Amino acid sequence: MPVNLTAPNPVDLLPIAGVRIGVAEAGVRKANRKDLTVFLLDEGATVAGVFTQNRFCAAPVQICREHLAQVNNRVRALVINTGNANAGTGADGLRRARETCDALAKHLNVAREQVLPFSTGVIMEPLPVERIVAGLPAALADAKGEASGAQWLRAAEGIMTTDTLPKAVSARADIGGATISITGISKGAGMIRPNMATMLGYLATDAKVSPAVARQLAFELAEGSFNRVTVDGDTSTNDSFILIASNQAGHAEITSLDSAEGRALKSALLAVARQLAQALVRDGEGATKFITVRVEGGRTAEECRLAAYAIAHSPLVKTAFYASDPNLGRILAAVGYAGITDLDQGGIDLYLDDVHVAVKGGRHPDYREEDGQRVMKQSEITVRVVLGRGQAADTVWTCDFSHDYVSINADYRS
Amino acid sequence: MPVNLTAPNPVDLLPIAGVRIGVAEAGVRKANRKDLTVFLLDEGATVAGVFTQNRFCAAPVQICREHLAQVNNRVRALVINTGNANAGTGADGLRRARETCDALAKHLNVAREQVLPFSTGVIMEPLPVERIVAGLPAALADAKGEASGAQWLRAAEGIMTTDTLPKAVSARADIGGATISITGISKGAGMIRPNMATMLGYLATDAKVSPAVARQLAFELAEGSFNRVTVDGDTSTNDSFILIASNQAGHAEITSLDSAEGRALKSALLAVARQLAQALVRDGEGATKFITVRVEGGRTAEECRLAAYAIAHSPLVKTAFYASDPNLGRILAAVGYAGITDLDQGGIDLYLDDVHVAVKGGRHPDYREEDGQRVMKQSEITVRVVLGRGQAADTVWTCDFSHDYVSINADYRS
Known part of the structure; x- marks a missing residue:
């Protein structure tokens, strides 16, 4: 029983301009379960990430780090599967994670390096990459237009493992004369601790930020939220916290967090990140308090x-x-x-x-x-x-x- | 259910020349429970100890450290209560621990500093020192002559808290032409981890060692045994491992662990200490493996x-x-x-x-x-x-x- 946590209402979840979402049932581990989620980002989006400090990090985490560096944060898609963490899988696991990115990149006609892969679930079993690749068309077909609140909620459900409830939070803020929107989702209920845990968090905003600011924001937001929660002290191999800035809002690009706009944006994002992080604890495995x-x-x-x-x-x-x-x-x-x-x-x-x-x-x-x-x-x-x-x-x-x-x-x- | 551990048979427990033991029911926390144990040592014994690294260490641990330094390891008595850890009790706790030592020292006509106090049980409640002092005469009356195997077993029972079985081990070794005896007892089932845990361990031998060797032995034995076991990762406020050398065996005093006799003694003691330490894990709270x-x-x-x-x-x-x-x-x-x-x-x-x-x-x-x-x-x-x-x-x-x-x-x- 989650502690003072209820399922989000889709009407409370704000669309983010430039972000499409699709969810499908790929049968990664079990049939009839939403286990494959894609985020599709318009050109011009900036993505930054903070990943597990576990030295035994999963293949997708290694690929995410590589790709982010290679494209200077100009990412066009994320692909997330549950059911299998693709961790403890050696060189073969890296190959399978790359194959997933290749397949999605081909559908979207973007470079492989513009796709970030994420996996969560059981460790040390081979990722069934054929089933994931076979599931991509359905996920893409589901990603029609700017993601609605209902689609955000489905994504929150699609990334769950032992979670008992989906986790999603939205907020608005006024930045440099424009009203920006923020919507985030997270998953994780055990293996939660600093640096981080089988924790996936995705925070999207239409705010306009430079790549350097996006990277700094991702780090500082993780420090103030996901890196301050713990369920059992186990640091997972797969933890990833991703900040997506679609850069479509009407304000001038934020190039420093030391500006009034930078501080306002960070504060608004942090409030959402903290709710998402605390939701992991509220839904912590067996938690009653x-x-x-x-x-x-x-x-x-x-x-x-x-x-x-x-x-x-x-x-x-x-x-x-x-x-x-x-x-x-x-x-x-x-x-x-x-x-x-x-x-x-x-x-x-x-x-x-x-x-x-x-x-x-x-x-x-x-x-x-x-x-x-x-x-x-x-x-x-x-x-x-x-x-x-x-x-x-x-x-x-x-x-x-x-x-x-x-x-x-x-x-x-x- | 302890894992492959049974109660010791008193016939297997060797008396140690120069060591008397008495056990009494002082009603520290509950009635009708052996909760007060005294060790009485003949003049000439050497005692060395290793204590918890927890900065929030209990009053008796602080007093033990003080007393050992003050008397250069020439200790004459130990007094151990269960039911109350006398930890988190501030200056008042120190006063109560000193009062316990005073009372026993008076009975024995030795200096207060020649008595070491030990407490285990609930934290942050005042030690009922009057009940302990009132129980001392019964414990002393019980300490008649060199402790038998049955008395060692009673001591092992007398120091238990959440343990399901008493823990005691004996061994013999040939050192410098003499056969020496070793008998040890331990307690602790939770809050067990390195450096150490609500763990009490007492290892007595009639072997003859210098104070410096006794101190070095205590440290190295703890490192190889009690500091290598863990149940739940919680380091207790009260952990104490005590080596008693009654110095009554017939061999020449060991003044270096780098001698053949020193190595043989350490090896024999370590085997016993390791069994006692592993017994804590075998009886770990809820352990099945x-x-x-x-x-x-x-x-x-x-x-x-x-x-x-x-x-x-x-x-x-x-x-x-x-x-x-x-x-x-x-x-x-x-x-x-x-x-x-x-x-x-x-x-x-x-x-x-x-x-x-x-x-x-x-x-x-x-x-x-x-x-x-x-x-x-x-x-x-x-x-x-x-x-x-x-x-x-x-x-x-x-x-x-x-x-x-x-x-x-x-x-x-x-």
Whole structure:
């Protein structure tokens, strides 16, 4: 059961000028399932991406990196399959990913390097490239005109794996006198963590940006959203976050994020990216609670992030949240092993929402278990740790760890 | 259900000259439970310890470090309570730990600094020091003469928390013409990981060693045993590994581990320490399988250890083991995010026992799922990863991740 997350309403999803979408059933792994999605972009679009830091990255991730560099971000199409991740597949996997791009490029009469491939699903099995190629005509036939909200929703469904709900968010913003639109979709429910996870995120806007700004935006948006969520600490081989700027809006091209227009655009995009990223946690495998972990008072944001992730990854902390058990010493213990080597436990305060649990490393004299219990029973909880050694802060979002997480991952392939 | 682990037979546990043990019911947290254990050491014993690296370390750990330094390892008594970890308790916790040492020192007519305190159990609740002090006379009355095998077993029971079985191991060795005895006990089933975990380990021998050798031995034994096991990746606030040398054996004092006697002693102690450490994994919370993760072919042992722990901590890998599902791409993915930044996935081989699963980063052409399945169904499994970039290797031991882990940790305090 997702935590305070419902399926998007297609009427809320904005078309993005210059972006067409088609979805088909290619039978990649199972029959009668939308498992092939194509994005078709008008000429002039700029695409930038941030990919998994996993050294064992999947073939499509390697190809995406190559192609983006080769065409200076001037991409014309994306092709996404679920059911098979094409990871752990060696040279043969690269060949199959290239074959997919070739086939789509031929249909569109563009260069192979202008196509980016994405795969998600089971690892270490050969990608059934023939079935994907055979499914392309149906996907292309489905991509008629500017994608409607309903088509965006179908794309969000088409990229799902263990997700229980499609994830899609839209927003508008005023940039340089023009109203721009933003629509994004994401998928991923397990293997979610920084840098990133079997997480796919696509954020499209008609805003007009230079390739350099698109690249910087993709990086900064990922840092502030998808790289701040974790379900289980497993970094996937396939994570990809893609920013598409169709460049069709009426404002002047943004060439710096340090301009008023640049800041406004980033802020609008970040709000959408963050909702998409948080949706992954809300739909996290077996999640029953959505937890915001904020660490303040650090010397650097980096050490705050270390502490926040130590809390967010601790199975003991996560099972305590699942049980609504205010066993809050587990949180302090996680801070203690986070790797801040000169941390003084005597400076640490801990809050659970408004409840002051620990002061200077010990239980707060006024803390009462029933107050902790009250907060722990909520479906949305903020853990706030104050390190008491500086001014930096960072925040990550996570979920609890339940029996269902084990069931889902013990049964995934069956 | 522990994995291939049974309760020790007291007739197999050797008395150690100069070591007395007493166990009592102090009602620390629950009534009618052996929760207070004292070790009494004859004058002349040497004690060395290795403690948690958690910055949020418990009061007794801080006191142990202080006392060991103050008396140059000439300790006369240990006092161990379960039910309450005295962690996250600030200055008041230190005071209570000192009070426990004071009370026992007074009974024994030794200095307070010659007593080491240990606590394990719930975090962030005040240690009921009055009940512990009130329980000391009963524990002391129980400590009559050199501890028998039955008394060692009672101590192993007396330090348990979520353990389902007591853990105790003995061995003999010939050192410098004398036969020495070794007996150790350990506890811990969750919050187990390197550096270390709610793990208590006590290893006693009558061998004769200098304080410097005792300190070096404690460190090296911990590195080769307790610092190579993990259940859930949570490092506890209270972990302590203690080596007691009663120095009563008939051989000449060992003043260097580089001597034949030093090597023989270390080897005999390490074998016992490793069994005690592996017993924690075999009795790991919810464990159904015992998994040896060996990483070879690394440039350094450190990078092999990083990769081994990434595998051993991955919830996705651990749930796949639980399900006997040869979803082995999850293992390669964990290697990929272990933090070896220049790792080439094209050089990696993966074996499951004798089955060659992946070669040069891709599925082995002869690998058949039923072969992987056969190994995954075993209760003892060796995962072997060959990085293909050097000669170094390291090994860690872990267990799978089951529904019961969640149940145990969601219910621990209730």
